[in-house]
Amino acid sequence: MIFTFLKKLHLELLAWPAGLICLFFLDPAAGQPSLCLFKNIGIPFCPGCGLGHGIHFFLHGRWQEAVHHHWLAPVTVVMLIYRTVQVARFQYAEFKLQ
Amino acid sequence: MSDYSFAMLPGIEQEEMLWLQELTKSYSTDNKQRFLALYQSRRKDPQMILICCLIGLIGTAGIQRFVLNQIAMGILYLVTLGFCFVGTIIDAANHRKLTWEYNKKEALTSAALLGLS
Numbered sequence: 051m052i053f054t055f056l057k058k059l060h061l062e063l064l065a066w067p068a069g070l071i072c073l074f075f076l077d078p079a080a081g082q083p084s085l086c087l088f089k090n091i092g093i094p095f096c097p098g099c100g101l102g103h104g105i106h107f108f109l110h111g112r113w114q115e116a117v118h119h120h121w122l123a124p125v126t127v128v129m130l131i132y133r134t135v136q137v138a139r140f141q142y143a144e145f146k147l148q
Numbered sequence: 149m150s151d152y153s154f155a156m157l158p159g160i161e162q163e164e165m166l167w168l169q170e171l172t173k174s175y176s177t178d179n180k181q182r183f184l185a186l187y188q189s190r191r192k193d194p195q196m197i198l199i200c201c202l203i204g205l206i207g208t209a210g211i212q213r214f215v216l217n218q219i220a221m222g223i224l225y226l227v228t229l230g231f232c233f234v235g236t237i238i239d240a241a242n243h244r245k246l247t248w249e250y251n252k253k254e255a256l257t258s259a260a261l262l263g264l265s
Contacts, residue, residue, distance in 0.1 A: 060249075061242040065234075086232045098228030122227060129220050140249050147167075 058144070060137050066130045073105045101126060153184060159194040164248060171255060175264060182262055190254040192216065194247040201243055204236035212239055216250045 072085055084090065085102055104123025108116035116123045154165045168187075172180050192215065200212040210225025230236035239246060 060245050061238050065238050069231075069234075085234075096229055096232060098232055101228055122224070125220075126224055126228075129224055133218075133221060137249075140252075 060141050063134065063137050063141060066134045070105070070109070070127070070130060073102055074109045076102075076106065153180070157188060157191060159247075161244065161248075164251065167252070168255065171259065179262065179264055183258055183264060186258040186262060187255055190258055191251050192247050192254075194244050197247045198240060198243040201236055201240040204230045204239075205233065209233075209236050212243070212246070216246060 069085070076085070086096070086098075098120070100120040101123060104116045104119035105127055106116075107113075107119060108123045108127050113124070154160060154168045157164075172183055175183060197212050197215065200215055203209075203211055204225070208226065209228075209230030210222045213219075213222035213225055225231065225235055228235075230239075
């Protein structure tokens with residue numbers, strides 16, 4: 051029963067909110083672990099560097115710092131929330147159909 | 149045009165087929181054929197989306213999002229290397245649902261274009 055439910059669930063619906071919530075609570079200044087796969091493996095450069103910090107500061111309302119860390123941070127937050135809503139609406143329509 | 153004409157669409161699943169049969173059940177045979185021809189040309193194959201996802205692991209990320217007409221997400225994937233691979237892996241695991249989400253929209257558009265809905 052639970053498995054059929056999980057099979058029907060759109061993965062993006064879990065991934066984006068989970069990512070945003072993690073980034074909200076992980077404070078980069080306090081030296082908490084990074085979500086970045088590259089950094090954990092040990093690759094030093096990636097065009098997305100600073101995005102996590104940027105999103106953290108944006109979610110805490112410090113917009114200037116956010117843009118300073120990565121100029122796409124505000125766009126990313128808005129897009130991810132928009133996409134989550136889009137997927138949620140699609141999922142709702144699918145469930146209602148059954 | 150039999151009930152099973154939709155089965156010839158590449159990579160089609162039971163769920164999609166049942167949904168399409170439900171959508172087209174009131175159409176005449178002629179209209180069903182016109183719908184199928186139009187939908188076929190607009191539909192994306194899940195396998196193609198999977199391949200585009202996997203290209204993201206070795207090169208340019210986010211091609212699948214551009215193909216599925218999600219331009220803004222595509223640009224984000226491109227700039228952030230698919231959210232440091234995490235997004236690319238999620239999309240690869242989820243490619244059937246992503247494609248079905250797009251195809252469902254295209255089916256409704258096809259029906260509307262033919263004036264059937």
